[in-house]
Amino acid sequence: MKSAVETLNPTRVRLTVEVPFEELKPSLDAAYKKINQQVTVPGFRKGKIPARVIDQRFGRGSVLEEAINDALPKFYTEAVSEGELNVLGQPDVDITEFNDGQDLKFTAEVDIRPAIEIPDYSGIEVTVDALEVSDEDIDKSLEQLRERFASTSPVERAAAEGDVVVLDLEASVDGEVLEDGVAKGISYTIGSGQLLEGIDEAVIGLEAGGTATFDSELKGGSAAGKTSSVKVDVTSVQARELPELDDDFAQLASEFDTLEELRADSVKRLENMKRYDQATQAQEKVLDALLELVEVPMPEKLLADEIQTRKHNLEHHQFPAMGLDWDSYLEREGKTAEEHDAELGAQATKGIKTQFILDELVSKEQLSVNQEELTEHLMRRAASSGMSPDQFAQAVVEGGQVPMLVGEVARGKALAVVVEAAKVTDTNGETVDLDDEVEDEGAVTVEAGSDEETATEVEDAAEATSDKA
Template sequence: MKSAVETLNPTRVRLTVEVPFEELKDSLDAAYKKINQQVTVKGFRKGKVPARVIDQRFGRGAVLEEAVNDALPKFYTSAVNEAELNPLGQPDVDITELKDGETLNFTAEVDIRPEIEIPDYSGIEVTVDSVEVTEEDIDKSVEQLRERFSSTSPVERAAEDGDVVTIDLEAKVDGEVLEDGVANAIPYTIGSGELLDGIDDAVKGLEAGGEATFTSELKGGSAAGKEAEVTVKVTEVAARELPALDDDFAQLASEFDTLDELKADSRKRLENMKQYDQATQAQERVLEELLKLAEIPIPEKLLADEVNTRKHNLEHHQLGQMGLDLEKYLEIQGKTVEEFEAETTEQAVKGIKTQFLLDELVTKEKLNVNQEELTEHLMRRAASSNMSPDQFAQAVVEGNQVPMLVGEVARGKALALVVEAVKVVDTNGEPVDLDVDEEDAAETAEAATEAVEAADEASPENTEGTEKKEA
């Protein structure tokens, strides 16, 4: 077999392959054997029909077609390996010449990973939020804990801010009560903002048995996004009673004996949270700057596939669960179709560039993923998917997604490497010494790449679904 490569553009090549006919022998034998098992010829036992009889009865062309279909993936894979290409997706194959007993010639056009030069990132500098925990932050944290241990008791007075009211709701659109627009005995804390816009003003001042009507835009359900006339009836008003803020409360709400110890622990937890947010900010902003420095061409078909994947996931998974279609979603978001398309394309471009660039860094820096790192990543992914580690691991293995997980960990290590090498300062101008968690960096990289699947799923051994043209 002989093959040659023609570069069509930085992300696409054409392979020209010439196969001597004798190299089709194994595929021809397999074709005769397969046909033998499928046909019945009088005078011959099943599976024992001679090749010449198959040629006479069913045509040599049928045998050649079966043999070529069997051989093409093997020769294509050999040509790809010989040229040391990194193909993306399936090739478009064109059989240019097939002469029985002489030769098989074909071309295969396929997208490839572009060659990327890693830019000098030593000069990158990013600014992140400073880690400052104020007394107000601590008081707010303790107050939230205090509210969790609050109790309520019914009162015979008009509802006020902070009260918990029990309400019945009825929503009408165009004068008609919606099928899913009636709800009874809903507990609601006035001022929480957890229900409809306008409900706080409607219920404040009402006593048990009182009702009011107001207009609000529905946030979900069959009429999401539409203006509705909502009638609310208060069936009970209850005052919230908070425990006294003292050492007894600290012992009730925590493992600490004193309120001062509880507040000290709150400070430590808030500092840890802000440090985590600071590290995440640094990773995201360093990645943005790194992408600005790199020249990364993108295969047109890969980009189109990625945009379609993102749109499909939004329409058929996320919006479907919310009972919305794309038109209603865009209406709620206040976006035009053109703006949505542009935004989705921009996200897809960033995802593809991120994956290409970090993968190149993995190769250049010879970063490896060990079993412990992979297991830790699997555990975190399982937790975020609300699955047990065993269930998630089984799903990963059955879906042949282990290489994908390895890639996520490796890209996280690559991003962590860059973050540790650049300058990070906080909003006060102070240098930030980040102890970058590679798992956190993996999550940042994963969020950027999101649904980029085509590059990971591409396999030169698999040409099923290949667009093939006969000469």
Template sequence: MKSAVETLNPTRVRLTVEVPFEELKDSLDAAYKKINQQVTVKGFRKGKIPARVIDQRFGRGAVLEEAVNDALPKLYTEAVNEADVNPLGQPEVDITELKDGELLAFTAEVDIRPAIEIPDYSGIEVEVDAIEVTDEDVEKSVQQLRERFASTNPVERPAAEGDVVTIDLEAKVDGEVLPDGVASGVSYTIGSGELLDGIDEAVTGLEAGGEATFTSKLKGGSAEGKDAEVTVKVTAVAARELPELDDEFAQMASEFDTLDELKADSRKRLENMKQFDQATQAQERVLEKFLELAEIPVPEKLLEEEVNTRKHNLEHHQLGQMGLTLEKYLEFQGKTVEEFEAETKEQAVKGIKTQFLLDELVSKEKLNVEQEELTEHLMRRAASSGMSPDQFAQAVVQGGQVPMLVGEVARGKALAVVVEAAKVVDTNGNVVDLSDEDEEQAGETAEAAADEAAEDK
């Protein structure tokens, strides 16, 4: 077999392959054997039909077609290995010549991973938010904990903001009660904004037994988006009572003995959360700078496939589970179709470039993934998916996704190398040391940017 490679552009090549006919012998034999098992010829036992009879009855062309289809994948793989290129996706194959007994020639055009020069990232500088936890932040955190331990007690007075009312609802459109527009015994906290627009004003001031009618645009159901006349009847009013903020509350709501200890723990937890957010922000901004420094061509066909994949996943998985159409989603987001298309393309470009660049850095720095690192990553992915580690591992193996997980860990290690080399300062001018940050967190940042682009891209 002879092959040659022609570079069409930085992300696409054409392979030209010529194969002497004798190299097709195994595929020809396999073709005759396959046809033998599929056809019946009077006077011959099944599977024992001579090749010349198959040629006469079914045509030599059918045999050649079967043989070429069998041989092409292997011949293409040999040509790719010989040319030392990294193909992306499926090739476009064209049989240019097929002379029976003499020669098979074909071309294969395919997208490839572009050659990327890793830029000098040692001079990258980014600014991140400073870690600041105020007394107000701590009070808000403790107040949220206090809210969780609130109790409700029935009261005989008009309902006010913060009260929990039990209500019956009836919605009409054009004077007709909707089939799904009646609900009884609904518990609602006034001011929470969790139900219909206008309901807070309608129930405020009503006592048990009182009712009011208001107009509201329905957010779901059979008449979604239409204005409805809603009648609400209050059947009970209850006041929410918060526990006193004292040592007794601290003992009830936590493992601490005093309120001061509880507040100190809240402050520490908030600091840890802000530190995690700061590290994530640093990784995202360093990655942005790193991408800006590199020249990374993106294959057009690969980009088209990635954009289509993202659209499909959004429409048929994410939005489908929420019962939303793409049109309704864009309406809620306040975006036009053109804006959505441009945004999706921009995200796809960034995802592809992120994978290309970090994969190249993995190769350059010879970053290996240890079994322990892969196991830890698998455990975290399992936890986020809601599956047990054993179930997740089984699904990964059966789906052939182990290389994908290895790639995720490796890219996280690559991004961690860049982040460690960068200068990161906060808004107060203080240098932020991220050398001890978890590579797993960097991996999550890298994967968020790549947005789960397929491993074989």
């Protein structure tokens, strides 16, 4: 086999491949064997039909077609390996010349990972929010804790904002009550925004036994997206009472004996949260600065596929759950289709560019992923997915998501290297020491390389994760 590589642009090549006819013999033999198992010819046992009979009865062309379909992937892979190409996605293959007994000639155009030069990134400087916990932050945190321990008691008066009302709902569309539009005994806090739009205005001012009707667009169910006439009956009005902010409350809501101790713990928790936010902000700003430094040619087909994937996920996975279609989604976002497509394109471009740069850094810095790092990442991903660690690990291995997971960890480590080299100061001009705050969060998930060793390592990590669980 002979192959040649022609560079069409920095992200796409054309392979020209010539295969001597004799190298097709294994695929021809396999084609005859396959056809033998699929057809019957009177006078011959199944699987024992001579090749000449198959040629006569079914045509030599069908055999050659089957053989080429079998052989092309193998010869294409050999040509990619010979050319030392890092290909992306599937090739566009064109058979340029082939006759029985003669050489097979074909071309394959395919996107490749562009060559990237990583410049010196040690000069990156970013500014993040200062780590400051105000009295207002502390008061808000304690107020939220009081809300969690609020009690309710029935009152004989009209409902007001902040009250808890018990409701019966009945939704109708075009005068017909929906089968899934009836609900009874729903407890709702007025002003929380957790039910239908317009319900607050409808129930405020009603006493127990009161009834009102209002129009609202349904967000889910059989009539999602349609405007419904909703009848609401108030069966109970309850006032919410917050506990006093004192030592008794501290003992009720925490392991502390005094309000002073609870307040001090709130300060510590808020500082930790803001420190994590600070690290995340630094990570994002350093990444943006790195993207500005590096020129990355963009593979057009890869970008188009990524945009299409994102649109498909929106339309077929997120829209049904939210009761939306494209028109209602764009209306909610306040964007035109053109504006949304431009935004989606920019997001996809940034995602692919980020992956290319961080993968190049993984190679440049010779970063690797060990089993412990992989296990820790599995545990975090499992927690965010709502699955148990062993279930998530098993799903990753069975779903062939090993390369993606390894890539996430490696790219996270690469970004951490850049963040560590950057100068990070806060808005007060103080140098920020991020220590171990920067982890492998948020690495871009675009396909990465894989091998058997990595797969085995992930399987070991999966077992380790199950043991920890």
